[in-house]
Amino acid sequence: MEYIFDCFFEDTFDKITRNGLQDRSSRRDVLDHLNAVIGGCSDGQNVHTEEVAKLAVLAAVRYHREKKKSNCEVCLMGKFHNILYIALRTCWDWGVRDSAAVVLLLEEIYSCEKTFERIFLGALFGPHAPHFIAGWRSDFRDQDENTRAVVYFLHHATSLCMQLPVWIARFEQERMIKFIDIPIESCGRSSPLRVALQASAHDLLLILLRRRVGKQFAATMQKHFYDTSRSIRSVLPS
Numbered sequence: 001m002e003y004i005f006d007c008f009f010e011d012t013f014d015k016i017t018r019n020g021l022q023d024r025s026s027r028r029d030v031l032d033h034l035n036a037v038i039g040g041c042s043d044g045q046n047v048h049t050e051e052v053a054k055l056a057v058l059a060a061v062r063y064h065r066e067k068k069k070s071n072c073e074v075c076l077m078g079k080f081h082n083i084l085y086i087a088l089r090t091c092w093d094w095g096v097r098d099s100a101a102v103v104l105l106l107e108e109i110y111s112c113e114k115t116f117e118r119i120f121l122g123a124l125f126g127p128h129a130p131h132f133i134a135g136w137r138s139d140f141r142d143q144d145e146n147t148r149a150v151v152y153f154l155h156h157a158t159s160l161c162m163q164l165p166v167w168i169a170r171f172e173q174e175r176m177i178k179f180i181d182i183p184i185e186s187c188g189r190s191s192p193l194r195v196a197l198q199a200s201a202h203d204l205l206l207i208l209l210r211r212r213v214g215k216q217f218a219a220t221m222q223k224h225f226y227d228t229s230r231s232i233r234s235v236l237p238s
Helices: 002-014 024-045 049-069 079-094 099-113 117-125 129-133 143-159 192-198 202-235
Strands: 163-168 173-178
Touching (some): 002 049, 049 099, 099 117, 099 143, 117 129, 117 192, 192 202
Antiparallel strands (some): 163 173
């Protein structure tokens, strides 16, 4: 089946202009076609759709790498880079469970962009804001779906302890940073947690805090609310 998806991307992208995937509707058209191929391969080969979707994602990563390698390891951008966001949406649509495949895709995106703002911005400000902030439209329908997608990618990145090199000006060197703390370029290179706090994105803020400090945070916050409630009751008249 790997060959089928290799042929799909070669044939499909040969017919698309360099900027042909710039708008969301064009990416959606390719996704619809890809989803039909995934469904057909799953039925024809009697393989679970999630496994077939994983093969499609890996084929997209291979296509991106081959085009990048042919250009002296410099990404050609345009449709050659947007293929990664078709793969990203494929992961989410079909619920790919192989963390290694998901992390490979995330690393491929980061190798070109040095940020994951196209995953986080829609969850922080809604699906329309990224168009005004960074000039592109979110691939997710609404803020709720984008937030759930953030949880999905956080889960896979955390399960394999994914860390990526980030240049820290204060230390004048690169340091390995977790996915959850990778700076958002269009927000002054602030971390998603700081941006969520400043934007009052409460749902995403709680998700990021739980992922960052786990059960310890939940226990601390629970004790804080209990102590606060008890203090308020103590000053109220009986």
